[in-house]
Amino acid sequence: MDSEDSNCATSISGDCGFSHISNNTAKDVYLQFCVVSGDYLFNNKQDSYSVLSLGSGIPTNGFMRFEDNQDGSNSNLTTLNGSAIPSYGLCGFGGNTTLYFYSYMASSSALTWDFPVIPNLQEYGVLGTNSRTTHKGWIYSDDEDNNANGYTAYGNFDQAGMIDAYLNKNTKFYISSTILR
Numbered sequence: 001m002d003s004e005d006s007n008c009a010t011s012i013s014g015d016c017g018f019s020h021i022s023n024n025t026a027k028d029v030y031l032q033f034c035v036v037s038g039d040y041l042f043n044n045k046q047d048s049y050s051v052l053s054l055g056s057g058i059p060t061n062g063f064m065r066f067e068d069n070q071d072g073s074n075s076n077l078t079t080l081n082g083s084a085i086p087s088y089g090l091c092g093f094g095g096n097t098t099l100y101f102y103s104y105m106a107s108s109s110a111l112t113w114d115f116p117v118i119p120n121l122q123e124y125g126v127l128g129t130n131s132r133t134t135h136k137g138w139i140y141s142d143d144e145d146n147n148a149n150g151y152t153a154y155g156n157f158d159q160a161g162m163i164d165a166y167l168n169k170n171t172k173f174y175i176s177s178t179i180l181r
Contacts, residue, residue: 014137068147
């Protein structure tokens with residue numbers, strides 16, 4: 001995502017996996033997501049988390065974040081398997097960014113304490129502050145100064161520990177590994 005070019009305050013802290021910010025003056029945000037079937041995902045007893053929703057319907061439990069990215073000389077780019085794409089499902093990646101997330105809330109009635117095991121992935125990141133790993137961090141995105149950021153919650157969702165998203169303000173994404181180390 002193309003961050004604000006003027007006095008950019010985009011920053012990163014901790015272990016955010018393959019998500020990162022560029023080293024140039026603009027400090028653009030690069031969010032890396034795995035594309036997996038939702039059939040593998042479920043609630044656990046202790047940690048709430050969110051994953052990017054690439055389906056065609058609005059998540060029944062989750063949120064939408066509209067990021068107003070840099071207006072002038074915007075360099076937003078999204079790729080899937082090496083090819084540039086303008087959208088996927090309800091998510092849009094043009095001059096601005098629209099991301100939909102499905103959220104799995106911690107539940108005492110969940111069957112396990114663990115995160116789901118996904119075939120062919122030894123480790124993956126989620127939005128959320130996994131309380132049982134040291135591999136976590138955050139990315140603060142300095143969005144367009146004169147922005148029209150948007151945020152909508154769906155269902156029984158609490159954004160605490162996943163994202164600080166405020167209208168007409170910047171965004172902080174909390175990222176954690178699902179591997180307990």
